[in-house]
Amino acid sequence: MAILEIKHVSKFFGGLAANSDVSFEMVTGMIMGLIGPNGAGKTTLFNCITGYYPPSRGEILFDGHRMNGLNPDAVCKLGMARTWQKVRPLAKMSVVDNVMVGALCRTNSLKKARDIAMEKIKVVGLEKRIKVLAGSLPIGERKKLEVARVLATKPKLLLLDEVMGGLNPAESEEIIQLILDIKNLGITQMVIEHDMKAIMRISDRIVVLNSGEKLAEGNPQEIVSNKAVIDAYLGGE
Amino acid sequence: MAVFLQSMISGILIGGVYALIGIGLTIIFGVMRVINFAHGDLLMIGMYMTYFLFALLHIDPFVSIIVTIPMMFLFGAFLQKVFINRVLGALPQNQILLTIGMGLVMSNAVMLAFTSDYKILSTTYSSASFNILGISISSPLLISFAITIAITLALYWFLYRTDTGQAIRATAQDRDAAQLMGINVKRMSIIAFGMGAALAGTAGALISPTYYIFPQVGSVFTLKAFVITVLGGMGSIVGATLGGVIIGVAESVGGVYFGSGWKDVIVFILFLLVLLFKPSGLLGTSKD
Amino acid sequence: MQNMRGMSTLPVLLTVVAVIALFLLPNFVESTYALHIMILIFISVIMGSGWNILGGYTGQYSVGHAAYFGVGAYTTIVLMQYQHIAPWYGVWAGILVAVAIALIIGSICFRLRGPYFVLASIAVAEIFRVTALNLKKLTNGAEGILITDIPPFKIGDIVITDFMSKIPFYYIGLVTLIIAIIVTWLLQNSKLGYYFQAIREDQDAAHSLGINLTVYKNVALAFSVVFTSLAGSLYGLYVGFIDPTTVLALDLSVQIVMICIIGGIGTIFGPVIGAVVLVPFSEALRSNMIAQALIDSGLVNENSGVGTFLKEQLSHAHVLIYGILLVVVILFMPDGILGFIRKKLSAKQRKEAI
DSSP states (O other): OEEEEEEEEEEEETTEEEEEEEEEEEETTOEEEEEOSTTSSHHHHHHHHTTSSOOSEEEEEETTEEOTTOOHHHHHHHTEEEOOSSOOOOTTSBHHHHHHHHHTTTOSOHHHHHHHHHHHHHHHTOGGGTTSBGGGSOHHHHHHHHHHHHHTTOOSEEEEESTTTTOOHHHHHHHHHHHHHHHHTTOEEEEEOSOHHHHHHHOSEEEEEETTEEEEEEOHHHHHTOHHHHIIIIIHO | OHHHHHHHHHHHHHHHHHHHHHHHHHHHHHHHOOOOTTHHHHHHHHHHHHHHHHHHHOOOHHHHHHHHHHHHHHHHHHHHHHTGGGGTTSOHHHHHHHHHHHHHHHHHHHHHHHOSOOBOOOOTTTTOEEEETTEEEEHHHHHHHHHHHHHHHHHHHHHHHSHHHHHHHHHHHOHHHHHHTTOOHHHHHHHHHHHHHHHHHHHHHHHTTTSOBOTTHHHHHHHHHHHHHHHHOTTOHHHHHHHHHHHHHHHHHHHHHHOGGGHHHHHHHHHHHHHHHOTTOSSSOOOO | OOOTTTSOHHHHHHHHHHHHHHHHHHHHOOOHHHHHHHHHHHHHHHHHHHHIIIIIITOOOOSOTHHHHHHHHHHHHHHHHHHOOOHHHHHHHHHHHHHHHHHHHHHHHTTOOHHHHHHHHHHHHHHHHHHHHHOHHHHOGGGOEEOOOOOOEEETTEEEEOSOSSHHHHHHHHHHHHHHHHHHHHHHTSHHHHHHHHHHHOHHHHHHTTOOHHHHHHHHHHHHHHHHHHHHHHHHHHHSEEOHHHHSOHHHHHHHHHHHHHHOTTSSSHHHHHHHHHHHHHHHHHTTHHHHHHHHTTSSOTTSHHHHHHHHHGGGTHHHHHHHHHHHHHHHOTTHHHHHHHHHHHHHHHHHHO
8 A cells, every 4th residue: 555655746946846747656664765866856855745845746645645735743743754864953952852852742741752762762772872962972873863753753654864874884784774673663664875785775666866857766676777777876976 | 295205315315324234234144144233332332432533533523434444343353353253153042142242231331431411413514404406405414325325335346346355255155165265264254343343333423413322322223234134135235235225215204104203113014024024135035 | 851750859958948938038037128129039030931931941032022021011000000900900911912912923923033033023022112102092102101009909808918018029929930930840841841942952853743833932932921921010010110111122121031041041940040140230230239338348439530430320330230241151151050050060070970
């Protein structure tokens, strides 16, 4: 069953098309990789899906709901959550408080929120850091905190924007494991990533964007052998 | 119709001075991203300087700007180096509070030194005016407008034709990029604050023959300066010039038709409308 | 953020002792001047706590809170003076009017961020001030309103107080202050408090975590305005005179912010510390106590130039001192006195640990 349907979505800034006529579907439980060179419109598409910009044209359906015009908070309440390419910790709040803010999306009780938060903090492996202020975490742990925080909102669909960006290979490996763990929890994921090896390993399907348009879609094997994709990546560099 | 024309013209004349205030604020904001809440107080200091140069040394206020401009520049540069420089990376709120504090210190120090009595700088031509086509034009306002135009032109020449001016504009456009290009951003900040202070001080000097001079006079002008710069688009020099004239005219015409008590309300409502519907200013390019 | 269990017993004990002492104070202190200072401190804490909810916890730096202080004061006093509605009803009317106005303004201005929000808040307060100056029929314009009598407060036929002394104001102020602090504490330990702080730390992140920014900013504003308006009503009734340049001034807005900044924003006791530091200091300057003390101590000769200067001018210097304090606090302790102490303590602990 399709959990997310992107139908002919375009987004213009002034006269410039950041996304034009992008369409694809996601099935519950899958990991969709979203790749493309810099400026291909990946983050813009994320922003359209999660309510930060209304799409200029086209339609986004999530879990049966039409998403056009919904605000980010309503999007989150419907069960879609996103992380940020540039992490956004709530710097002067502790790790557990950060995750609790996410959990409070589903409960009004601080006690329940704390329980949910502790559970998600365990999933990402930050148990030893709960009382530390989020602003003083190193980048690797900030990325994990971000994931724990969105997990606490109990999403059906998770959009991860370059969660491995700026991490060393060991940290990236931890994140890969984390993404696979989240998949096992039954949460559908869309992942933007520059690290090709990583994306090929984790993705069930991949959509390639180039200059705002969908260049190709398929499983990892199809993508690596797609001529247009190779041209875009090698020719564009 | 005559009344309308009359108020238009006096609005444009005072608008020239407002433009100077606005340009000063906008340069400071452009280069440092700091909103200077002490801007009106710098103007007030310019007024007092002019007053004492006149009262003690009998230097005509329009001549004394030759002294006021460099003094205010140095004062501004000093304020930037000692105070503002320390909060450049801080929260915008803290920058605002710092400049509010500096403004309070300036106005109240002046009050302690010279009492809060209104001072009047009356020259022989303070209330002189002449008629053209039945419209009376105040002589001091006209002179100050002429000087304003001269200064604005000089300023444009400096900003667009000299290396330092270009560097200042580059810094205003993108501080980080400017730094990478080898521009001494710190020096530009000092020059920018100096220039802002000098412009505010000059504006103070130019209006001193027609305004009451008192320590708290600044706050009115600080608020006006915000309105002008927001109207023109924060950081835009052309915008501030235009904004100054627009506010001058809006006040003057609004004062005639709604009563002078309400003219400030009109200005602030205009301000709110711009903030809400075109926060990038009239000349700015909207991002959404 | 501390939870209930995380609170150690010592501060709780100290707070309880302080509260009891404050309740007993008027029995031991005869000096009306001391009571006067205490009442001013209470009012400052109340308005500071009000601002703190919006500015300190939610991160929306309003520099226009005088608008709500003034609306509260004017509503209560206009109703009492011209409509003969007793102030203990008028205070509620003031809150209602102030909150209603605040919500209209909030739903318009909260889409602005950072310095633009600050500027808008100032503009709004200035609109109120100029309007109050111009609506002479309602507000008596620049002349202000002088209160003639506060009707005695009765339950049944028993007169509880006739407001002739400072004592009733003292207790009303104290109780309101305690309520303000309890409300702040409750907010801090609730979902609202978490949401407010999330908005303060990062609006976009908060938004993506399911927080409706407009709704929660307005909720914070409403709480904030309740106490600011209360402080305004209380001030008007206590001082007995209001005019636009005292209760609607930009200076007042700045003072409200300063109380919190100096004490430490986003902390329960920040406004208390700020008020305790600021009010007595500025009152001492205003009433010439410091100048007199300098002369009495023999440091300054009364008849010398410096002496007359101090006697005549130092009373005007309290705003100057505000300014200097503000500059010093921002430059050297941007987290306020509480934050400064906390930082020193933790640095000391770290040293001892090594």
